[in-house]
Amino acid sequence: MTVHDMKHAGSDSARLEAVGGRLSRVDGPAKITGAAHYAFEQQLEGLTHAVLVGATIAAGKVTGIDTRAAETAPGVLAVLTPDTIMELNSASDWFGRQPSEETYCPLVREVTFSGQHVAAVVAETFEQAVAAAALVKVSYDEMPAIVDLSDGSDGIPVDAMTKEWGDAEAAFAEAPVRVCAAYNTPREFQAAMEPHGLIARWEGDQLTIWEPSQWLDGMARTYAEWFGVPFQNVRLVSPYIGGGFGSKALALAHSAVAAAAAKMLGRPVKLVLNRPQNFTSYGGRAATRQTVAIGADKAGRIQSIVHRGVNETAVDGMWVEPLGSVTSIMYATPNFSSKQNVVRVNTVVPGAKRAPGENPSAFGIECAIDELAHELGIDPLEMRLINYAEQDPHAKKAWSTRQLREAFAAGAEAFGWAKRSREPRSMRDGHQLIGWGVAAGTYPVRRAYGEAVVKLLADGSVEVESSSIDMGQGTYTILAQTAAETLGVPVEKVSVRLGDSHFARAGVTGGSRLAGVMTGAVYKAAGQALDELIGLALSDPRSPFHGLQANTLQVKGGRIASPRGDGPEFSIAELMRALGREKIEAKGDTVPASFTPEQRYNNYTTIAMALPHTEGDYSRHSWCAHFVEVRVDEDFGTVRVSRVVSALDSGRLYNPKLAESQWKGGIIMGIGQALLEEGIVDRRHGRIVNGNLADYMLPTNADIPDIRTISVGIPDPHSSALGGKGVGELGIVGVAPAIANAVFHATGKRVRDLPITLEKLI
Amino acid sequence: MTSQTIIDPPEDGHFRNGKASNGASPTTLSIHLTINGRDHALDIEPRVTLLDALRERLHLTGTKKGCDQGQCGACTVHVEGERVLACLTLAAQVEGRSITTIEGLADEDGTLHAVQAAFLEQDAFQCGYCTPGQIMSAVACIREGHAGSDEEIREYMAGNLCRCGAYPHIVAAVRQAARELRS
Numbered sequence: 001m002t003v004h005d006m007k008h009a010g011s012d013s014a015r016l017e018a019v020g021g022r023l024s025r026v027d028g029p030a031k032i033t034g035a036a037h038y039a040f041e042q043q044l045e046g047l048t049h050a051v052l053v054g055a056t057i058a059a060g061k062v063t064g065i066d067t068r069a070a071e072t073a074p075g076v077l078a079v080l081t082p083d084t085i086m087e088l089n090s091a092s093d094w095f096g097r098q099p100s101e102e103t104y105c106p107l108v109r110e111v112t113f114s115g116q117h118v119a120a121v122v123a124e125t126f127e128q129a130v131a132a133a134a135l136v137k138v139s140y141d142e143m144p145a146i147v148d149l150s151d152g153s154d155g156i157p158v159d160a161m162t163k164e165w166g167d168a169e170a171a172f173a174e175a176p177v178r179v180c181a182a183y184n185t186p187r188e189f190q191a192a193m194e195p196h197g198l199i200a201r202w203e204g205d206q207l208t209i210w211e212p213s214q215w216l217d218g219m220a221r222t223y224a225e226w227f228g229v230p231f232q233n234v235r236l237v238s239p240y241i242g243g244g245f246g247s248k249a250l251a252l253a254h255s256a257v258a259a260a261a262a263k264m265l266g267r268p269v270k271l272v273l274n275r276p277q278n279f280t281s282y283g284g285r286a287a288t289r290q291t292v293a294i295g296a297d298k299a300g301r302i303q304s305i306v307h308r309g310v311n312e313t314a315v316d317g318m319w320v321e322p323l324g325s326v327t328s329i330m331y332a333t334p335n336f337s338s339k340q341n342v343v344r345v346n347t348v349v350p351g352a353k354r355a356p357g358e359n360p361s362a363f364g365i366e367c368a369i370d371e372l373a374h375e376l377g378i379d380p381l382e383m384r385l386i387n388y389a390e391q392d393p394h395a396k397k398a399w400s401t402r403q404l405r406e407a408f409a410a411g412a413e414a415f416g417w418a419k420r421s422r423e424p425r426s427m428r429d430g431h432q433l434i435g436w437g438v439a440a441g442t443y444p445v446r447r448a449y450g451e452a453v454v455k456l457l458a459d460g461s462v463e464v465e466s467s468s469i470d471m472g473q474g475t476y477t478i479l480a481q482t483a484a485e486t487l488g489v490p491v492e493k494v495s496v497r498l499g500d501s502h503f504a505r506a507g508v509t510g511g512s513r514l515a516g517v518m519t520g521a522v523y524k525a526a527g528q529a530l531d532e533l534i535g536l537a538l539s540d541p542r543s544p545f546h547g548l549q550a551n552t553l554q555v556k557g558g559r560i561a562s563p564r565g566d567g568p569e570f571s572i573a574e575l576m577r578a579l580g581r582e583k584i585e586a587k588g589d590t591v592p593a594s595f596t597p598e599q600r601y602n603n604y605t606t607i608a609m610a611l612p613h614t615e616g617d618y619s620r621h622s623w624c625a626h627f628v629e630v631r632v633d634e635d636f637g638t639v640r641v642s643r644v645v646s647a648l649d650s651g652r653l654y655n656p657k658l659a660e661s662q663w664k665g666g667i668i669m670g671i672g673q674a675l676l677e678e679g680i681v682d683r684r685h686g687r688i689v690n691g692n693l694a695d696y697m698l699p700t701n702a703d704i705p706d707i708r709t710i711s712v713g714i715p716d717p718h719s720s721a722l723g724g725k726g727v728g729e730l731g732i733v734g735v736a737p738a739i740a741n742a743v744f745h746a747t748g749k750r751v752r753d754l755p756i757t758l759e760k761l762i
Numbered sequence: 763m764t765s766q767t768i769i770d771p772p773e774d775g776h777f778r779n780g781k782a783s784n785g786a787s788p789t790t791l792s793i794h795l796t797i798n799g800r801d802h803a804l805d806i807e808p809r810v811t812l813l814d815a816l817r818e819r820l821h822l823t824g825t826k827k828g829c830d831q832g833q834c835g836a837c838t839v840h841v842e843g844e845r846v847l848a849c850l851t852l853a854a855q856v857e858g859r860s861i862t863t864i865e866g867l868a869d870e871d872g873t874l875h876a877v878q879a880a881f882l883e884q885d886a887f888q889c890g891y892c893t894p895g896q897i898m899s900a901v902a903c904i905r906e907g908h909a910g911s912d913e914e915i916r917e918y919m920a921g922n923l924c925r926c927g928a929y930p931h932i933v934a935a936v937r938q939a940a941r942e943l944r945s
Binding site for chain 1: 809810814817818821823826829830831833834874882883887888889891897912915916921923925927929932933
């Protein structure tokens with residue numbers, strides 16, 4: 001067996017390039033020069049353009065579609081309706097569960113939400129398709145719609161969400177100090193800057209889809225099932241993704257329309273949702289309601305937490321936003337009860353938006369504990385330490401690592417928390433009321449299996465291939481770093497190729513799992529390639545190292561030599577030439593050897609095989625603490641976030657430069673959630689009235705102060721091969737409650753409905 | 763491709779507007795755009811935006827379509843050196859004017875513009891989709907003299923949305939590039 005030293009020489013560039021180094025994005029040059037071609041920017045011969053027609057009612061029947069004017073408009077190739085689009089098979093869901101219906105029509109006769117796709121026009125040019133789509137006349141038989149959570153009943157209990165221990169209601173009733181309040185979050189949207197869309201092309205029964213995707217293999221499975229072709233006949237290509245935030249993991253109705261149109265016309269079809277359609281064609285974060293009741297003793301020790309949650313879901317689809325996920329683990333309590341219902345409303349099925357579940361869950365519990373701290377006159381940070389959970393209170397297992405105490409300490413120190421005056425409205429700067437707030441966040445470590453191919457080529461360069469993707473998290477970069485460090489070559493020798501479902505497979509990019517999964521797979525594949533290279537170097541008669549009686553060899557800076565440094569030294573290219581090899585290729589995976597081919601397929605194309613974060617002896621989570629300063633105009637009630645310090649435990653960071661960017665991005669999305677973002681539904685028509693980027697307000701540069709992030713993580717061997725935990729989802733969790741708590745400290749007014757807008761403060 | 767053609771400018775310098783071509787609509791215009799110092803002639807309908815002309819006809823996809831409504835800034839290009847939203851500009855409006863896109867910002871030899879280099883160094887982007895627009899805005903912001911302080915940079919870069927939340931790093935990149943360009 002060979003042994004290889006993975007450590008580089010200690011030069012600056014080597015430190016930068018190694019795993020854990022602050023290497024700049026390797027895909028950066030393409031992105032800053034315009035050379036990066038995103039999925040639906042591919043240029044194809046004979047490309048046609050499709051535009052969708054959406055329902056203008058939220059509930060009812062389509063009674064007629066007059067397509068005559070559209071069909072005769074210039075350049076129009078086809079007008080598709082529920083009657084004319086080809087029939088598709090229903091596809092299994094993301095757990096791999098078989099559908100209840102046999103067939104699927106992505107254009108509807110029965111409308112269940114405003115904007116639902118009713119028809120589509122395909123034309124030679126985009127402009128012609130837009131113009132003709134406006135000529136399609138749809139008539140309806142409108143029914144009353146349920147427009148939001150306040151219209152519904154109590155909803156449907158989701159028993160799988162129930163978490164209980166002790167006797168929570170009785171313990172709450174007996175507790176000497178009690179707080180109980182309701183916390184609401186509105187419908188929110190991912191609003192990635194790149195809209196959803198795709199190009200579909202059929203060649204015989206081979207389908208190629210260029211589509212921004214967080215999950216190539218899962219989406220390829222859906223297309224294959226829709227069209228009844230083998231999985232391997234579908235190729236999904238997604239070289240760069242212009243933001244996803246949870247929204248781009250599934251093949252959706254518009255995807256089916258484009259692929260069906262391409263098949264029907266025998267020409268490639270490009271369909272890109274316009275910006276308003278991006279608010280209705282896939283789900284954002286469901287609106288939520290929670291009540292959190294905490295009972296404590298007079299020293300502030302929690303005796304009981306009683307939590308009830310509701311989220312909206314669709315009339316014809318199910319989404320559960322797990323509202324008890326943070327409530328049940330953040331603080332030690334002997335008694336606990338959490339239950340959740342869903343309420344059906346006329347909306348597109350809600351979906352995943354950054355930290356689904358944990359984000360609204362943290363808003364409830366992290367505001368409630370602040371209210372308890374105020375009730376008792378205890379500092380909110382001290383309150384959290386008094387109730388620090390030394391183990392997972394729900395799973396009753398040890399934390400794999402939990403650097404939350406360290407996060408509180410580091411964040412408080414950097415923020416200057418000790419100088420906070422306790423009373424609300426006690427800090428001001430002229431007409432601005434100043435408030436300081438704190439809140440914690442957490443996200444579970446989601447683990448799965450992945451595979452990667454690593455190729456050592458004759459010129460000494462290295463290729464890494466994987467069907468995983470980079471939507472800005474830095475996959476290209478950290479996989480280059482992992483391969484370079486494992487092989488002992490400079491990072492510029494490594495090229496990483498992602499975003500093609502014909503590459504070695506990967507599961508979903510979501511739940512902050514990809515970096516842990518893929519660094520593990522690349523580490524393994526690169527190790528295998530290195531073993532093979534060194535084995536050949538020692539054993540092949542053509543090798544210059546043959547007969548040296550060395551036990552092993554070492555590769556450093558792309559050069560191979562004896563670790564003692566007393567023998568010859570060659571570049572990898574020279575050695576490959578001597579060996580007469582064009583390449584050495586290794587496919588490495590982290591899949592259990594016992595897996596059948598079907599289990600492997602399900603591992604990559606469903607989420608059913610993911611490992612529970614409480615599997616075995618440990619409970620695995622990343623953690624963070626946010627410290628926020630707000631300035632509230634006393635007269636106008638306008639809130640500005642003026643300072644943020646966050647300390648975060650994501651375990652070992654593979655590239656701190658990129659991880660800090662992701663954390664800050666999460667924090668900024670959290671500022672938007674706290675102060676700006678709210679999908680507003682017109683109660684007459686059940687329609688999102690602010691479905692555009694001016695009226696659905698995202699944070700702009702002018703809304704964001706300097707943000708300081710501090711890493712307090714330590715390598716966590718129970719969470720991933722290289723010791724990292726999740727990064728991308730974590731940053732947003734806890735931001736909104738930290739801001740709400742700061743606003744309370746500034747003004748003495750507790751706003752429990754997001755976003756915190758000025759009319760709620762004056 | 764559909765109606766895309768790149769032809770040399772006519773020798774007489776006059777473009778035959780209103781002439782039908784490719785059997786398409788009789789309202790097709792023959793227009794002439796100067797992009798990144800190169801001449802492009804196009805036969806397009808008058809309703810074609812500069813953004814769609816760049817992306818769909820000329821295959822200059824570095825300029826991004828985020829909203830197509832003038833709200834996000836992803837399509838920012840320079841017309842005669844000033845920042846302009848390509849989605850709210852008809853291609854025919856800018857005939858004969860000098861247009862610069864992200865593809866034309868670096869030197870011919872590939873040397874990056876100071877703003878591009880600063881964006882890479884400061885990690886001022888993640889997904890990269892808003893980035894060409896951010897960079898084009900930043901170049902203009904500095905040129906306009908609006909990069910004097912972080913506060914001013916934030917205000918004058920506020921028209922370019924970034925959902926990944928790279929704002930603090932964008933401010934750092936613009937600050938760095940402004941300093942380098944002054945010296």
